[in-house]
Amino acid sequence: MSGRGDAQIVERGFQRYEGRRSGVPGAIRSVSWESIKATLGLGRPARTKIFPVIAVVIAYLPAVVFVGVAVLIPGDILQPEEVADYPGYYGFIILAIVLFAALVAPEVLVSDRRNGMLAMYLSTPLDRRTYLAAKAVAVITTLGLVTLGPPLLLLIGYTVEGAGPDGIDGWLWTLVRIVLSGMAISAALAAVSMAASSLTDRRAFAAIGIVLLVLASPILAAALVEGADLSPSLRLIDISTMPFELVFRIFDQPGNFPELSTWSVLASNIVWTLGGVVVVWWRYSKLVIAR
Amino acid sequence: MQFSSTRALDQLDVSIPNGVTGLVGANGAGKTTLISLALGLLKPTNGSISVLGLDPTSDGPELRAMIGYGPERNVFPDDLRAYDFVRHLAEVKGLPRDEARSRASDSLYLVGLGEERFRALGTMSTGQRQRVKLAQAIAADPRLIVLDEPTDGLDPVQRDEMLNIIVQVHRDFGIDVMLSSHVLEEVERVCDHVVALAEGRLVAQGSMAELAGASGGIELELVELPDRPTSIDDVAASMSAAGVGVRRSGTTLSVVGLPDDDLFDLAARSVAEAGARIRTLGQHRRTLDDIFSGPIEQAQP
Numbered sequence: 282m283s284g285r286g287d288a289q290i291v292e293r294g295f296q297r298y299e300g301r302r303s304g305v306p307g308a309i310r311s312v313s314w315e316s317i318k319a320t321l322g323l324g325r326p327a328r329t330k331i332f333p334v335i336a337v338v339i340a341y342l343p344a345v346v347f348v349g350v351a352v353l354i355p356g357d358i359l360q361p362e363e364v365a366d367y368p369g370y371y372g373f374i375i376l377a378i379v380l381f382a383a384l385v386a387p388e389v390l391v392s393d394r395r396n397g398m399l400a401m402y403l404s405t406p407l408d409r410r411t412y413l414a415a416k417a418v419a420v421i422t423t424l425g426l427v428t429l430g431p432p433l434l435l436l437i438g439y440t441v442e443g444a445g446p447d448g449i450d451g452w453l454w455t456l457v458r459i460v461l462s463g464m465a466i467s468a469a470l471a472a473v474s475m476a477a478s479s480l481t482d483r484r485a486f487a488a489i490g491i492v493l494l495v496l497a498s499p500i501l502a503a504a505l506v507e508g509a510d511l512s513p514s515l516r517l518i519d520i521s522t523m524p525f526e527l528v529f530r531i532f533d534q535p536g537n538f539p540e541l542s543t544w545s546v547l548a549s550n551i552v553w554t555l556g557g558v559v560v561v562w563w564r565y566s567k568l569v570i571a572r
Numbered sequence: 573m574q575f576s577s578t579r580a581l582d583q584l585d586v587s588i589p590n591g592v593t594g595l596v597g598a599n600g601a602g603k604t605t606l607i608s609l610a611l612g613l614l615k616p617t618n619g620s621i622s623v624l625g626l627d628p629t630s631d632g633p634e635l636r637a638m639i640g641y642g643p644e645r646n647v648f649p650d651d652l653r654a655y656d657f658v659r660h661l662a663e664v665k666g667l668p669r670d671e672a673r674s675r676a677s678d679s680l681y682l683v684g685l686g687e688e689r690f691r692a693l694g695t696m697s698t699g700q701r702q703r704v705k706l707a708q709a710i711a712a713d714p715r716l717i718v719l720d721e722p723t724d725g726l727d728p729v730q731r732d733e734m735l736n737i738i739v740q741v742h743r744d745f746g747i748d749v750m751l752s753s754h755v756l757e758e759v760e761r762v763c764d765h766v767v768a769l770a771e772g773r774l775v776a777q778g779s780m781a782e783l784a785g786a787s788g789g790i791e792l793e794l795v796e797l798p799d800r801p802t803s804i805d806d807v808a809a810s811m812s813a814a815g816v817g818v819r820r821s822g823t824t825l826s827v828v829g830l831p832d833d834d835l836f837d838l839a840a841r842s843v844a845e846a847g848a849r850i851r852t853l854g855q856h857r858r859t860l861d862d863i864f865s866g867p868i869e870q871a872q873p
Contacts, residue, residue: 298713304637308665405664406632406666
């Protein structure tokens with residue numbers, strides 16, 4: 282039996298709050314995390330988890346297989362990096378990344394406009410700028426699950442197998458390159474997919490638009506360069522290839538289009554990223570939110 | 573406030589004191605635009621606005637942390653549970669996670685949804701969703717809550733319950749309330765102050781005591797007589813001829829312009845002369861309807 286001093290109030294009811302408030306940074310953090318949860322179906326019905334789980338499995342499965350192959354086949358027969366190196370790995374999962382981008386941004390942006398949450402968020406300490414920042418953090422972080430996670434798994438798997446990069450410096454340098462690569466791909470695809478999602482109030486239309494853009498741009502680039510025999514620089518308009526081409530350059534490899542300079546590839550990615558940001562900001566600055 | 577083709581608010585000069593304030597007007601009167609300006613969702617094209625001593629345009633984040641908002645729309649993320657919805661918005665308004673959790677439950681209990689708090693929003697009735705909107709508006713302990721048509725879609729019983737909760741929020745916790753409605757009766761019932769808008773312009777503002785309640789004049793409801801179809805008009809004409817103001821609304825005449833006792837005498841004489849029959853006769857009680865109807869014009873003696 283409890284003594285008199287142990288008594289405590291367990292049902293306090295509604296009362297005033299005088300404590301600390303986290304302000305705009307806390308609001309950004311909360312909206313980002315809630316958006317990530319919504320995208321991945323966390324805390325939502327099982328049906329909302331199906332597509333994210335499929336995309337994540339597609340992205341990680343090759344890494345699991347490659348690490349398994351590296352474990353099972355002795356190193357003197359086949360070096361792990363002959364199975365798959367880090368930049369080359371993206372070639373196996375590009376479809377999963379594109380599909381994930383087509384899922385994430387529409388869920389994060391379009392849903393809020395359709396279900397009234399945008400007006401709710403803008404009635405909190407968030408304004409349009411900080412709201413979009415929160416959403417960009419959510420999209421980039423979620424895309425990082427498939428752009429950053431699998432190469433990291435590959436690095437850890439190879440390292441555990443004793444076939445990772447040489448020395449601590451080499452290992453850290455590889456880690457930095459993986460992080461830079463994942464961030465570069467995420468940023469470019471996030472900006473482009475958010476731009477597409479800002480232009481329509483239908484998630485399906487946004488998703489289809491993103492996939493079509495990613496499919497059409499390499500076809501157009503190939504038609505211009507190979508079909509019309511124009512400048513190879515026109516490859517730079519290819520949004521589905523340039524982020525992955527940049528990854529090769531980050532790893533000091535010539536990539537699939539050695540005729541393009543690294544600076545031009547970097548510039549292409551920056552232009553696509555900034556272009557997406559400009560479209561999103563233009564769209565949201567014009568949006569009338571009155572209820 | 574000028575939109576591309578519409579002037580939503582025009583020459584509005586409003587001051588709203590503490591308490592429960594009703595923002596009344598027909599649909600399209602400018603209520604939601606005024607609320608959006610107060611929240612900083614819209615920037616005024618001309619003029620200025622100050623809420624809780626802050627400018628919504630320049631001090632928006634700081635101001636909105638002190639305001640709870642219940643929008644008119646009833647569309648929310650269907651998959652989200654009511655508790656998660658309220659908790660999340662309390663966190664966005666700056667409460668620490670643990671505090672947001674406990675206050676989400678407390679708020680939902682306060683609005684009568686304690687047992688339903690873990691239901692998905694998509695499975696809730698309109699009445700329950702209206703309560704969830706109120707719960708999220710108060711969960712972060714604002715200084716002011718702004719509710720846009722909080723009784724929209726509710727049946728009379730639900731409406732009474734909602735209005736009682738709104739009054740309780742102000743009375744028990746000192747949270748000021750601004751609610752918009754086009755149902756004048758409910759505003760009269762719960763509000764201390766009123767701002768009335770029509771077509772973007774201010775029609776009236778002041779305390780409820782000033783704008784509604786007992787007032788001079790009488791109300792005379794007559795019976796329609798098949799054998800004397802003009803009897804009501806005859807009574808009205810007779811009273812007008814005596815120099816008082818008369819307004820007919822159906823079978824009811826509102827009469828002003830003399831002390832009430834004199835008006836009662838005049839009514840009795842006019843009814844007798846016209847051969848009409850009285851259904852009810854009493855002092856006129858001014859309502860918010862009168863604000864929109866305008867004053868009764870008196871005939872010149």
